[in-house]
Amino acid sequence: MKVILIKDVKNYGQKDQIVEVSDGYAANYLIPKGFAIKATKDDLSHLNVRLKKEEQEISGQKIKNDLLKKEIEAIELKFHLRVMDKKPFGTISLTQICDRLNKEFGLNIDKRKFVSHENLNKLGLHYLKIKLDFKVVATLKVLVEGKE
Known part of the structure; x- marks a missing residue:
């Protein structure tokens, strides 16, 4: 099952990463504990938009710092x-x-x-x-x- 990590998970990935995990691990641990959500089309599009926006903010801040x-x-x-x-x-x-x-x-x-x-x-x-x-x-x- 593909999930989007909400928090860093040791041995699996960092926040905002899309990872493939077993169905049982996702359904019984990651999703109920709030570490991940299912990777649906809507969630993936929201993630992409948010990551692009954060990237633009970071590049703007870098220019200001320079x-x-x-x-x-x-x-x-x-x-x-x-x-x-x-x-x-x-x-x-x-x-x-x-x-x-x-x-x-x-x-x-x-x-x-x-x-x-x-x-x-x-x-x-x-x-x-x-x-x-x-x-x-x-x-x-x-x-x-x-x-x-």
């Missing part, structure tokens, strides 16, 4: 730390970086999207990675300068 990546990589943020005896005092936090991106460039980026970042407390140029999507990672340049 544009955002280009915009982020064109930015270089400058921060100042107080310096005494050639040693910087203070730190630059993710919250400060996100606030500056929002105020100056209108980019609302969540600080949890930054990949393994510690507070910046050294002078110089720092490269921070921002994970926008599963495959899209942007690099933000942050320049920390000293002031007396």
Whole structure:
């Protein structure tokens, strides 16, 4: 019997896949437990329409993320730390970086999207990675300068 999986089923397939299983397994386990539905013509057409719509949404989101990546990589943020005896005092936090991106460039980026970042407390140029999507990672340049 052909069924459409509603949830992932170990050793059989993932959600929205059409699989062939034995009649007894489908009738006694998959369908009553809500793991699958029978693959009728109507259900197959609904599945195809939904998958195409999701694919279009994903491609639209990918284009937006690529544009955002280009915009982020064109930015270089400058921060100042107080310096005494050639040693910087203070730190630059993710919250400060996100606030500056929002105020100056209108980019609302969540600080949890930054990949393994510690507070910046050294002078110089720092490269921070921002994970926008599963495959899209942007690099933000942050320049920390000293002031007396």
